[in-house]
Amino acid sequence: MPxxxxxxxxxxxxxxxxxxxxxxxxxxxxHNGICAKCQLEVNKQNKK
Ligand SMILES: [Zn+2]
Incomplete structure (x- = not known):
């Protein structure tokens, strides 16, 4: 397995x-520098 x-x-x-x-x-x-889970959190925080 690789x-x-x-x-x-x-x-x-x-x-x-x-x-x-x-x-x-x-x-x-x-690829993004942060994982999908963190991306969701960051997106939430950035949302106004
Ligand atoms: Zn993460």
Whole structure:
């Protein structure tokens, strides 16, 4: 079994599989810097 591709979330600091990050073609690695769970929280906080 190949090693899972992981990324450290820039928000919660946890190592998560890339599948937990939203795809983002504007990022150098094509994934958001924070995981989907944190993304939802940040979106909520940014909402006015
Ligand atoms: Zn996170």
């Amino acid at each position: 090693a899972a591709l992981t990324k450290v979330c820039g928000h919660c600091g946890k190592t998560k599989p890339l599948s937990d990050f939203y795809h983002n073609s504007t990022k150098s690695d094509y």
